[in-house]
Amino acid sequence: MAAPVLTLHHVQKAYQERVILDITQLELEPGVYWLLGPNGAGKTTSMKVMAGLIPFQGEIKVDNSVSSRQSPVQYRRLVNYAEAEPLYPGFLTGSDLISLYIKTKGEGYRDMGSMMKFMGIESYVHQPVSSYSSGMLKKLSLLLAFTGKPRVILLDEPLITLDTQSVPLLYTLVEEFHQQYGVTFCITSHQAVTAGSIQLEVQGTTIVKR
Numbered sequence: 630m631a632a633p634v635l636t637l638h639h640v641q642k643a644y645q646e647r648v649i650l651d652i653t654q655l656e657l658e659p660g661v662y663w664l665l666g667p668n669g670a671g672k673t674t675s676m677k678v679m680a681g682l683i684p685f686q687g688e689i690k691v692d693n694s695v696s697s698r699q700s701p702v703q704y705r706r707l708v709n710y711a712e713a714e715p716l717y718p719g720f721l722t723g724s725d726l727i728s729l730y731i732k733t734k735g736e737g738y739r740d741m742g743s744m745m746k747f748m749g750i751e752s753y754v755h756q757p758v759s760s761y762s763s764g765m766l767k768k769l770s771l772l773l774a775f776t777g778k779p780r781v782i783l784l785d786e787p788l789i790t791l792d793t794q795s796v797p798l799l800y801t802l803v804e805e806f807h808q809q810y811g812v813t814f815c816i817t818s819h820q821a822v823t824a825g826s827i828q829l830e831v832q833g834t835t836i837v838k839r
């Protein structure tokens with residue numbers, strides 16, 4: 630059995646008094662996970678918790694060493710997150726955002742220029758994001774999730790607004806980053822995710838392996 634990449638220990642998240650997540654222990658070995666569950670089950674909440682973006686009780690560790698609680702900055706460099714509906718200040722260009730991410734996350738596994746070309750965003754990357762369609766914005770946000778040298782990449786609803794030509798490109802990147810760089814993925818989607826071989830399900834307040 631491979632060592633876990635992500636370990637959730639006594640993780641609890643409540644909005645006001647309502648408990649949304651209550652996970653005693655969950656260990657994710659290296660892999661590509663597809664997080665399933667009906668509307669309102671808690672998938673986005675789980676992603677935000679795992680990304681260290683919202684307050685929660687308990688602790689999450691990367692590689693059993695970097696703690697979301699004790700080393701939040703280092704933790705966030707190791708866990709990248711792409712939101713379901715990304716929002717950025719409209720006056721910034723795609724290039725501004727890419728430069729900012731590279732500055733904070735450091736050099737990536739792959740050259741950003743070739744990834745931009747691969748995802749087909751190089752033709753509009755110098756325009757302000759206020760001029761992007763929702764699909765153009767989505768592609769940019771997905772690309773930003775591949776910056777730096779993360780151990781885990783969380784993709785919340787990556788397929789929404791993505792055109793049919795771009796879906797296999799995303800799967801290729803997921804496969805490459807998993808196989809070549811050992812990145813673990815956790816993907817939420819209401820559509821079948823062919824790249825996701827291991828299924829996780831949000832059941833009640835817990836995440837279980839199917």
Ligand SMILES: Nc1ncnc2c1ncn2[C@@H]1O[C@H](COP(=O)(O)OP(=O)(O)OP(=O)(O)O)[C@@H](O)[C@H]1O
Binds near residue numbers: 645666668669673
């Ligand atoms: N900021 C918030 N404040 C209060 N309640 C919230 C907040 N965000 C989410 N919730 C509630 O938490 C529950 C889980 O929401 P979440 O967005 O995680 O579900 P989801 O599984 O991602 O749903 P969907 O499939 O519709 O995207 C829902 O009942 C929702 O109303």
